[in-house]
Amino acid sequence: MKDTQALIERVTRVNDTHQHLHLSVDPSLMSMKAGQSVLAKVNETWTPYLRQQWFPVKLTKKALVVERPAAEPYQPGQVVSLLGAVGQPFRFRRSLRSVLLLAYDTEPTPLLMTIPALIENKIGVTLVLCGVAAKYGTAHLPPEVEIIQGDSELNWQNRVTTIGWADQVFCAAAPEVESVLLARALAVFREVRADVQQAYLFGVFRPPLPCGIGACGACLIKVKGSDPQFACAHGPAFDLTQVGGLG
Amino acid sequence: MSVRISRLGKNTLVLNTPVMNAAGTMGYADEYRDLIDFGKLGALVTNPITLAPRDPANGARVVPLDAGVLVHTGLPNPGVRAVLDTNRDKWGKLPASLRLIAHVVLLSSVEDVRRCIAALERVERVDGIELGLSDEISPAEAEWSLRALISKSEKPILARLPFGAGVEMARACEDAGADGLVISAPPRGVARDGLGRLVSGRVYSPTLKPLVLRLVGQIVRQVELPVIGAGGIHTPQDARDFLEAGAAAVQVDSAVWVAPNRLEWIARDLGGLVLTQPAGALADEWFPSMGMTAKMPAQDKESTDKHENDLD
Numbered sequence: 001m002k003d004t005q006a007l008i009e010r011v012t013r014v015n016d017t018h019q020h021l022h023l024s025v026d027p028s029l030m031s032m033k034a035g036q037s038v039l040a041k042v043n044e045t046w047t048p049y050l051r052q053q054w055f056p057v058k059l060t061k062k063a064l065v066v067e068r069p070a071a072e073p074y075q076p077g078q079v080v081s082l083l084g085a086v087g088q089p090f091r092f093r094r095s096l097r098s099v100l101l102l103a104y105d106t107e108p109t110p111l112l113m114t115i116p117a118l119i120e121n122k123i124g125v126t127l128v129l130c131g132v133a134a135k136y137g138t139a140h141l142p143p144e145v146e147i148i149q150g151d152s153e154l155n156w157q158n159r160v161t162t163i164g165w166a167d168q169v170f171c172a173a174a175p176e177v178e179s180v181l182l183a184r185a186l187a188v189f190r191e192v193r194a195d196v197q198q199a200y201l202f203g204v205f206r207p208p209l210p211c212g213i214g215a216c217g218a219c220l221i222k223v224k225g226s227d228p229q230f231a232c233a234h235g236p237a238f239d240l241t242q243v244g245g246l247g
Numbered sequence: 248m249s250v251r252i253s254r255l256g257k258n259t260l261v262l263n264t265p266v267m268n269a270a271g272t273m274g275y276a277d278e279y280r281d282l283i284d285f286g287k288l289g290a291l292v293t294n295p296i297t298l299a300p301r302d303p304a305n306g307a308r309v310v311p312l313d314a315g316v317l318v319h320t321g322l323p324n325p326g327v328r329a330v331l332d333t334n335r336d337k338w339g340k341l342p343a344s345l346r347l348i349a350h351v352v353l354l355s356s357v358e359d360v361r362r363c364i365a366a367l368e369r370v371e372r373v374d375g376i377e378l379g380l381s382d383e384i385s386p387a388e389a390e391w392s393l394r395a396l397i398s399k400s401e402k403p404i405l406a407r408l409p410f411g412a413g414v415e416m417a418r419a420c421e422d423a424g425a426d427g428l429v430i431s432a433p434p435r436g437v438a439r440d441g442l443g444r445l446v447s448g449r450v451y452s453p454t455l456k457p458l459v460l461r462l463v464g465q466i467v468r469q470v471e472l473p474v475i476g477a478g479g480i481h482t483p484q485d486a487r488d489f490l491e492a493g494a495a496a497v498q499v500d501s502a503v504w505v506a507p508n509r510l511e512w513i514a515r516d517l518g519g520l521v522l523t524q525p526a527g528a529l530a531d532e533w534f535p536s537m538g539m540t541a542k543m544p545a546q547d548k549e550s551t552d553k554h555e556n557d558l559d
């Protein structure tokens with residue numbers, strides 16, 4: 001974890017709702033993995049007070065690319081303060097052939113950085129956009145990614161087949177109602193698969209992070225058979241079958 | 248520079264620098280080791296500790312506010328035994344000059360709190376106890392509880408007053424034998440979360456500073472105890488204002504989260520260390536030998552020129 005400054009080199013609009021910021025960052029952040037994030041402060045004022053959690057979507061040779069809502073104003077040349085890297089990389093199984101990424105009522109941003117590495121390793125990637133997420137434009141994503149749109153009840157075409165094919169699933173949900181939506185996702189997967197095994201279905205938890213370092217205790221997740229875990233330091237991905245309070 | 252933050256006695260707490268974090272902001276030990284030089288701080292105050300483990304609160308725990316944040320953690324902690332098992336070695340590796348203050352919460356029975364304090368006092372590295380008084384406690388209850396705890400305690404006990412508690416509470420703590428006062432805990436507030444539900448929690452914001460500063464100014468004139476000011480401190484000037492109001496030291500709270508280097512910045516400033524920043528440097532691009540510039544004399548032109556050449 002380092003407190004560094006980054007320079008916004010380019011701002012590119014990728015769809016109707018989102019833009020990519022190409023950041024020139026400290027070398028320590030150029031080894032970030034999918035699942036990790038940075039906490040950004042874009043100005044010297046205290047509004048907004050907390051740092052924003054920025055998820056990278058890809059690494060180029062020179063830049064860390066993060067995705068932000070198009071409504072937020074950014075300028076090339078702007079300097080931002082970054083704390084990071086926050087969190088742990090997603091843990092993939094070794095014998096992986098197909099991964100299902102599920103964005104539920106939220107943009108798929110936290111999931112997107114997995115895509116280049118998965119494709120490079122010839123692992124099939126299916127991105128399911130449910131509810132509000134279905135409005136997310138996907139023209140900028142690699143053509144190898146299978147895109148499916150679903151409704152807010154987690155219904156989509158060939159759902160049983162899609163879930164059956166997946167060796168691992170990562171699900172991001174709207175942060176405001178994260179636990180409710182992730183519990184619903186767990187219920188749907190339990191309905192479709194007779195047995196949802198451990199290390200199969202992961203929820204990506206994104207509560208507001210005051211410290212991002214595992215110090216303040218505001219992001220603790222109850223985990224069955226273990227001490228509570230920090231979403232910032234141990235997450236963001238947690239095995240949904242092991243998270244307490246989801247059913 | 249040395250600053251006394253507790254009554255004179257066998258185990259008087261003396262700090263090298265009148266700056267520390269507030270309870271609940273920096274974990275139990277070295278969580279901020281990569282971001283803050285602990286050697287520059289006067290003390291480290293741990294997250295809250297209770298005798299028995301406490302689970303995190305249910306529901307929304309953080310509500311962003313205009314120029315602040317509301318946090319409701321539920322004081323999660325693994326209990327004093329687990330805290331000691333996990334952190335005893337880490338505490339031993341902290342700089343020797345850093346005083347370690349364990350924050351104990353007065354929420355359960357006095358007997359439970361006494362047992363918790365007793366367990367902490369057996370650890371040599373723990374230099375003092377900060378006792379967080381609950382928001383609802385009356386001065387009479389505080390005095391009674393503190394008397395029961397302090398009579399059996401070896402190490403200095405600082406009483407952290409609830410927000411808004413005034414001179415009467417401070418005197419009650421002094422009469423009960425508290426070794427110092429922390430003024431104050433963050434206030435409690437209520438705000439709506441993203442779903443429109445009301446969430447109660449502690450409010451952290453730079454806007455609290457004037458409120459706490461007034462309280463500190465009122466209380467230091469009425470009690471003999473050393474007072475530590477805590478609330479809304481985000482800049483060295485904020486901290487200096489508290490010292491000017493009569494506080495012996497300050498605690499920095501949520502500024503640690505949003506800008507961790509601020510704590511060290513404030514500590515360096517109040518610790519008599521001189522910051523040197525070449526003209527035109529970026530904010531984090533301080534002069535490389537900054538860490539060694541203790542009580543550095545004013546720079547003459549020659550050394551200034553040399554620094555500028557170093558940057559070329």
